[in-house]
Amino acid sequence: MxxxxxxxxxxxxxxxxxxxxxxxxxxxxxxxxxxxxxxxxxxxxxxxxxxxxxxxxxxxxxxxxxxxxxxxxxxxxxxxxxxxxxxxFESIFEPVERLRTTLSKGSSVQEAVLASLEEDLRNLSETMQGLDTTRIEQAVNMILAARNIFFIAFDAAAALANVMSHRLELAGHYARTIDNGGGMLSASRALSHYDENDLVIAIAFPRYMRETVELATAAHRRSIPVLSITDNQTSPLARLGTLTLYVRARRTYSSTSDTAILAMLEALAAGVAAKSPGAADAAQKFADFAYPWLITPEGR
Structure with a gap:
């Protein structure tokens, strides 16, 4: 054969x-x-x-x-x-074409700055209008129920995942992100210890990172719950999520609006903190431990 x-x-x-x-x-x-x-x-x-x-x-x-x-x-x-x-390739080259078209109009710096801020406000407004409160509640409960949480996010999304991981830790929930420079092998090593009692939070927006999709696929096949955070139903992450949340994140000067995505992650973390009985104690422990390295209003 x-x-x-x-x-x-x-x-x-x-x-x-x-x-x-x-x-x-x-x-x-x-x-x-x-x-x-x-x-x-x-x-x-x-x-x-x-x-x-x-x-x-x-x-x-x-x-x-x-x-x-x-x-x-x-x-x-x-x-x-x-x-x-x-x-x-349309989703990959579309931001380039949008930027080229915008630059050809000869906008001033002030116009570009104001347009960017207005675009972020519009993204946030449209995300709020399309918000499914039932899904948000389910997402928060998935995080609360997870034994361990692992973020699958690369490039700019990795920085956003770090912020949410920090917020979850302050509320008493340990979350892990992909090690700096670790890449696929490092993430695979971590995910090999996860099962149906844990949670993967996968974040990907145009331009979708292949590594994020492949790792989310692997988690899905191993029956690890996946909370997908992406832009719309045609995203490759949409079909992989046990639950999927959508964020309007269109941007003229780049591929996505990180402002809108970060706002959703912050909102989720706030929901988790609100339903975590030990959130205040966890925050107090952090404050007590970190106090020697914090600058007080008096500068001490």
């Missing part, structure tokens, strides 16, 4: 339809189709910009093979396949 190698992880966006279909079909592909699949996974942006003739020249396969590859993935032909690859 011929054994096929497993498809490489690649660099397609997290949750990509093309990536998922390649992973499912890869073991049954011929050598020529696997060669083409490897190129798609390793050079998806080039695929998005190249014609079929340019692609087959780069991969060394025939036009017929490229079309067979597309049909193997369930597309009518190569054009539909390439269109799906391009669509998968």
């Amino acid at each position: 011929v054994m096929h190698k497993k498809a490489a992880t690649g660099y397609l966006p997290a949750g990509s339809v093309v990536a998922e279909r390649i992973e499912a079909a890869y073991p049954e592909m011929s050598q020529a189709l696997q060669t083409f699949a490897d190129f798609v996974l390793s050079e998806p942006i080039r695929i998005a910009h190249m014609s079929i003739n340019e692609t087959v020249e780069a991969t060394g396969v025939s036009v017929a093979t490229a079309n067979r590859f597309a049909r193997k993935l369930g597309f009518e032909g190569y054009a539909q396949f390439r269109g799906e690859v391009i669509r998968g």
Whole structure:
């Protein structure tokens, strides 16, 4: 029996339809189709910009093979396949296009600052309007019931997770974040000790980090409860959450508004503190311990 190698992880966006279909079909592909699949996974942006003739020249396969590859993935032909690859990158390049459009208008510094603040206020307002109080209550109860809490968050989301972790610790609930520089291996090592009595809080917004999605998927498969915090129902985290909370986080000058996300995390922590009988005692213990290193109003 011929054994096929497993498809490489690649660099397609997290949750990509093309990536998922390649992973499912890869073991049954011929050598020529696997060669083409490897190129798609390793050079998806080039695929998005190249014609079929340019692609087959780069991969060394025939036009017929490229079309067979597309049909193997369930597309009518190569054009539909390439269109799906391009669509998968829309969320990644959209912030760049928004910024380019905004800069072309020649806004002043004052206009840019005020527009940014107004955008954050609008995000917060829309998040509050769409808030499901039942879900918030459920999220707080998940945190309260968890034996251990682990945050899956990378890049800017990692900094936000650190803030919430600090708030939860002040309320008497220990939470762990991914070690600085630890990456996937460090997170996997930590998660290997978690089960259905613990909780994973996964945070991801456009641009979604592949590592966050993959770790949340692993937690989901191990039946570890997952509280997903993301932007909408099309997010790759939405389907992985035991419970999912949505935050409006659109931003013109970057991919997301960290202000709105942080506000949601702070609000959750406040809800946890409100329902934690030992929150005041935990805060007092911290204050007593940290007092020697705190600056008082008198400067002492």
